[in-house]
Amino acid sequence: MLALRAVVFMLCLLATVVQAEEAYPEVKVADPYIELHTGPGGGYPIFHVVERGEFVEVIKRKTDWFKVRTAKGTTGWVERGQMERTLTAEGEATQFAEAALGDFSSRRWEAGLLGGDFNGAPVMTFYGGYAFNANLSAELSLAQALGEFASSTLLNLNLVSQPFPEWRFSPFFTLGAGDIATRPRVTLVRAEDSNDATAHVGLGLRVYLSRRFILRAEYKSYVAFSSDDDNEEFEEWQAGFAFFF
């Protein structure tokens, strides 16, 4: 009997948990109506409207589209612009605002892809950055330069200083250290792998495009502390595309 009670109790508890999980946030429609699309995109047809004063549950989000469920159980996708003009149960405006120029200077995480030239060889870089404050951030990047005679992999950690974070065209300075691993082509006779520490300085420009997109161009000058006493110098030009979140 006790066991049965325990099982019933557990089931009740489980039911509560399941119910709790399904309690999605609700918002109240404040516009004359909002439009429900069949998919998360402007091209998907509008098949339903929800009128002012009705509540909808917000189930999930994909980029700028929200999947909502009406009181009658109809589900559809609503654009962020319309969701912004809904109200919370308390009657306050909801905060679905999209990133804007103001957020560009207060961003925390940034990631991007750059391509360009490293000492005459095509290079591509993937990087991620974290901003400590509006002016200073740290970046970790992994690059590969594929030259005529060798391919190099560069791993860099650098600090980036951005003196004018609020500008749309925002210049930056960078200073960092890393490692360069070079592997000569197998078709070359004297083929010896090398792995050296590097230091670099650079400057560049970030251009805020719109929403969460940034264009980025930079120049870096590297010194590789090579094992055969002769330090090598490299120049790198890159441009690419990044986004912040």
Next chain:
Amino acid sequence: MASGIRILLLIILCVLCAGAMAAEAETDGGARQVITPEIERRTIDVDKIDTEDFEAGIYGGILSVEDFGANAVIGARLAYHITAGAFFEGAYGQSTTTETSYERLSGGAPLLTDEERKLTYYNLSLGYNLFPGETFIGRNWAFNSALYVIGGVGNTTFAGDDRFTWNVGAGYRFLATDWLAIHFDVRDLVFEVDLLGEKKTTHNLETHTGITVFF
């Protein structure tokens, strides 16, 4: 006498009115509130809404490497959807190439060692959902889908060397549910090969089918 009664009635009326007003004032002051409203504050935490902008998955198919046969390829991909249209994708794949016809016919020494025959690639690409839409199966089923174009740069390690690789292609994404998708892709991997002394640009076509989940 009549005026006396009138005055008495007026006094009673005044007292009653004053009493009523006093009672009203008390209610306003909330000192004798009978019902305490239980207001449950519900705020919407936007960060708690499940955001499904990342997509990860695996794929398998056929990669044709110029001169080195068409062989099985397997890979993994990770994508981040920036807008409803644009996405950023990183992929890694590997294949093992087979002997060239020349090697088989001549019966001489093989061009590559077994290790060199292995091909791995990675690429970082930007894609765009060119034709988003719905796919209908029968009368009762409609699934979201998209035909996308994609292109980018990367590296192919083949025949012992790293080779700068362009990739361009198109694919079809079929969403079985909001979070589960099936992909059909065609890619052209363009890289230079200098195995026989002469450098030449090769176009290596890959077709694959994959499955991804959004999270």
